[in-house]
Each structure stands twice: as structure tokens, then as C-alpha cells.
Amino acid sequence: AQKITQTQPGMFVQEKEAVTLDCTYDTSDQSYGLFWYKQPSSGEMIFLIYQGSYDEQNATEGRYSLNFQKARKSANLVISASQLGDSAMYFCAMSLDRGFQKLVFGTGTRLLVSP
């Protein structure tokens, strides 16, 4: 069965610094996708970044990058140059590439960016 583990319930970072949010996953499938979503205090879920299991390069989207280590089954989110608006919950999720698309989510990491 698929499983996503986020071991950091909360993280603190100062403005302008970089921060890494950890995510490990468990699946026996070879073809899958990994996603990160941001949930600000207003509650909506915002897609940030995607990494496919066969993608050779780490995904990047602006200040977000995904540190994908397939052998270790980890997909950590790196936020560079943190901003106050980055304070939010961050969820790692996985989808398998067979039959139907179901997102399995981790329990989330709350990031607080201080001035």
C-alpha cells in the first residue's frame, strides 16, 4: 500500500533563509508521481510542484525545488529565500500510475517564517 510520511510537525525559519521539508514515501510501484501542496491559513490547497518517478532531474518551480532521491524514497521540498507569505501547512502527496489517480497525503508540516 502507498504511504507518505512527513516527520516534521512544525518547522521554523527566518525570512530569506532556505528551508527543507522532509517527505518519505513507500510504494512497490515503479511509476508514480510526487506532489507538494501548500495550505495557507485561509484553507485552500495550492499545488506547488510535481516530480515523476522517471524524471531524471529534480523538479524546480521558482523558489521551490524538489530534492528527489529515489533509492532512499524521499522527496523533500526545498524553499529558498523564505518569505513571510510562505507560512502555511505543507503536504506531500503521491499518486500511482495505474488505473486511477488517487492522491495519498502525508500529515503535513506547519512552516512558520519569522521576520
Add this chain to the structure above:
Amino acid sequence: EAQVTQNPRYLITVTGKKLTVTCSQNMNHEYMSWYRQDPGLGLRQIYYSMNVEVTDKGDVPEGYKVSRKEKRNFPLILESPSPNQTSLYFCASSFDGFIAKNIQYFGAGTRLSVL
């Protein structure tokens, strides 16, 4: 503007009073899904739909019903709500449900309290 629209955003009801949460997307997406979010549990899938008239259970379907009569709409029905269905609900859609890399776009969420 491409979006997934949920209504209502907030709802307080009493045990046993039937309710419907509506979800509509304007992106011509084939795949739609409902999730519930509870503290410490992340998001869990309730039901999903691969296309019109094609629906199936997710991980936590008990106490919920769905229908997909039109491609754009995917309402969530609670026939007899109970307090354990108090939660934050999200509707999501993606281009199709067969490929892991298709990004799921989420509505703004519906916060439901059942007294």
C-alpha cells in the same frame, strides 16, 4: 479563470439533517474527487469519479454519496450527517484519472460542523 468551486464554504447543521455540498469545475476535467481533512490525518479520499456516471469509493466512503450526472458537477451528499463527519472537505479535479502526473486542482474547501 480556471477553477473548482465548492459551496457552501461553511456549514453548521444538526445530526440527521440531509445536506449536499456542491462542486463544479470549469476546466472540462474528466476526473473529480472528494477528500476530507482531519487534524493529524492529512487528506483522505472519500469518493472519486473517472467520468460522467462513473464513480467509485475511496478510503473513507461510509456515510457519503456522490453522483456525476454532468461532467462539470460532482456533489457530495450526506444523507444523515453525524458528528464524526465534522471536517474540512475538499473537491478536486484533474484532466483525467489515468496518469499519475495529472495535477489535481482543489476547491477552496467546505468547513462542516455537525452538532
